[in-house]
Amino acid sequence: MPTYVQHAVLGRIPDVFNAEAIWQTPGLALFSRRPLLRDLLERSPREHKGRAATRCFSHVTLVLPQEDVDDDYHLTRGARARDLAETLAALHQKDFGDLLGSDQVRYDVVGATSLAPGEIEVKFGHAVYLPAPDEKILYNVSVSRDSAIWHPVCPLYPNQRLALIGGEGAEASAVAQGWPFGPDAALLILNDGPDAPPVVQMRPKEAFDCRYDPRSGYYTVKSLREPQGGRLLVKIARTSAFPLRPRHQSDTGSATPAVSPAVWQSRSGAGSNAMAGGDISPPAAEVSAPVLTAGGVASMGIGAAAGMRAGLAPRPSADGGGIGLSARSGAGAIDLTAVPAASHKPANRAGESDATYAPVSQQRVSLVALALPRLSRYRDTGAQALELPFNQSLALSADAQPAISLMVDAADDLYACTPEGRQRIEAPATFAPVDTRALRLLAVAPEMADRYRAVICLAQPVGAGVASGVRFTFGRNSPMLASLRLLDSPRFLKRADGAGNASADRIGLSRNAFTFEATTKGYTIARQSATQSLYHLDDKLQFVASIGDAPYQLPHGHHLVAGHYVLRFDA
Structure with missing residues (x-):
């Protein structure tokens, strides 16, 4: 690799602000002198033809001991440092004027704590550039x-x-x-x-x-x-x-x-790096929940019933509750939409018919994003911050050392917290603390900005199946779809009084927020609480409308925002 930065440390200089002592050694003691700045520039030209230099470097950075730079600023307002730079620039122009062409000679003096008294660090080269006084940053x-x-x-x-x-x-x-x-x-x-x-x-x-x-x-x-x-x-x-x-x-x-x-693509030959987790569609690892019927019990489809007739034990749930998963269980659900091939269907027993195992028509509701509220609207609750920690898989977690935490405080400021520290952020933004997945932070539409600060797209959406033709209720008091209410816990909400018994769902989500019913054309939404705000977002999470008291038809694949939750209603 070529040398882009020429670097050297000059030592034994009694006065670090003496330009002549830095440029060259006085006198004619050639055999005892040390290489100083003039010698370094002469030995490392910018361009040369054979052994003859044809062009000289013109931008030089001098690094002095920090204590000397501080003393100069305190005593002379930095006058000695400015005089040093001007004198060295004049000596540079005088000795190398024929090798500069149209280049301007520029010197900069800075300080560093790593240098001992009497030491000066010199940097120049192809990758050392000092801007002109009026040059703006690109x-x-x-x-x-x-x-x-x-x-x-x-x-x-x-x-x-x-x-x-x-x-x-x-x-x-x-x-x-x-x-x-x-x-x-x-x-x-x-x-x-x-x-x-x-x-x-x-x-x-x-x-x-x-x-x-x-x-x-x-x-x-x-x-x-x-x-x-x-x-x-x-x-x-x-x-x-x-x-x-x-x-x-x-x-x-x-x-x-x-x-x-x-x-633009890097010219080093590397391809584009497509970060995982940017898409809001459910991945293969999406957490699954059972189909809910009117009684809140998982209904068996043809595949599960046929397996039981064949003497196969159904797959147990994650919480050990057999095939009857509770409403709060999130993983390990049976795939109730699988239909076995006709050739593998066992023969009916006496008195049985296929009508005995007719499946329930199934739709799906998924939690795909979390809406961060403006806590300034809830000052009377004493809420100081809402912090959402995500683990190495970018799933919402309460681990002691999360990969990243996104937080909104009482002043409605957004922060990202990692082991590297804490930094204020703004939406939109993308965070990839791990290589395989990413979190997207979206800005909210102006129609929602009075209630929400930003929207976090989950890297791992959480889904649940629902039965068609049955009306369900979503809210704090509803056990159905409770597995989608990930923030129903006091650990995410920090209060001024230090109390830790208030669920984060109490901010913005009513006990009975809305009801919905799956139909062939979409979902019928009905608001149940006059104080509950509901927003319709399209399949790209763009704002469509606010939902009032009148029944509302939500198309398949579109989203509904209620409280902290952005729910997608699929066919």
């Missing part, structure tokens, strides 16, 4: 280990060609907090200006997988040599000072809108 680069807590790394300017990011002690132009790959690895960003997308590569290339996820808006970097060596997420965000130039018909021959530069 991109802001930040990194994360869990997609929730982001740490700023460095800015990128329109005229800055390269940036090299690494860990502490690495020869890089910027240091990334929590760098997981060791000092020999580096992240290289190539910038061709505002009209071209940035290119992201890892060095060495063959040791890393670098992919961009357009839905999340960041790059995911993983080590190929050490699968357990961790991962790093890199976000390159364009600033408002350089908005995207609209793409016109004459640019590409079509009127397609311009895309964000970060959406």
Whole structure:
């Protein structure tokens, strides 16, 4: 790998603000002198032809002991540091003027606690860039280990060609907090200006997988040599000072809108990284519940009845309750929609007929998202925060060390909490603390914004089957579909008085919120409480209408918001 950053530490300098002592050693003691800044620039030219230098580096960063920089700021308001930069720039221009061309000489003086007294760290090279006084930032680069807590790394300017990011002690132009790959690895960003997308590569290339996820808006970097060596997420965000130039018909021959530069594929040959969990449709691992009839009991279909006739024991439920699962059980339900092949159907016994085993028509209700309320509306309850922890599978859990927790406080501010810390967030956003799944945080429609702060799409929807032609009630007092009310517990709600006996469902969900009945054209919804707010969202979770007291027809595949719950009603 070429040397993108020339790095050296100069020692034994009595006065770190003495520009002449840093530039070159006074006198003619050539054999005893140490290589100083002028020698380093001369030995490492920017361009050369044979052994002759044809171009010199012009941007240099000086790192001084932090205590000296602090003293200068306290005593002279930083005047000695400014004089040092100006004097070195003049010496640089004087000695290397014929190798600079049109480049401007720029010096910057900063401090670091890692340097001992009398030491100066020097950095220059292809990936070292100092902006002009009036130059605006084009991109802001930040990194994360869990997609929730982001740490700023460095800015990128329109005229800055390269940036090299690494860990502490690495020869890089910027240091990334929590760098997981060791000092020999580096992240290289190539910038061709505002009209071209940035290119992201890892060095060495063959040791890393670098992919961009357009839905999340960041790059995911993983080590190929050490699968357990961790991962790093890199976000390159364009600033408002350089908005995207609209793409016109004459640019590409079509009127397609311009895309964000970060959406372009990395030129390192890596493909697109499609994060799992972004789709709101139920995955194969969706938690299943039994079909509910009017009495709340699971009805057997033809497959279960035929298996019992054949002498096969039915599969027990997760709570050991046989085939009669309770309304709160969530997993291990029998697939009541399976119909056996005709050739495997046992012969009827005397007095039996197929009508004995006629199945109940089955529809499905699934909890696909959780709506975070505006707690400022419930100040009289003493609610301080509603915190939802998710485990490594991104299922709602009460584990002591969740992978990520999403929280709304009494001021209606949103936060993401991980082992890396806590950071304020805004919707929309996507969080992928694990590789296999992701949580999406959606902004709410203006018609719902007075009651809700955001919507969290679950990576693992929870579903339950319901019988057609039977009217069900959903609410705090209803045992039916209670397995979908995941927040019916005091552990998610924090109160000012410290009391831990109030369920989070008491905020926004009535005892009897609404009734619904599955029909061939959809679901008939009827509000049961005048204080219960109900909202109709379409199959893409877009707002459609508020539901009042009149019976309402909800199409198959659409959603209903009641309290904290976003329910999808499927055929």
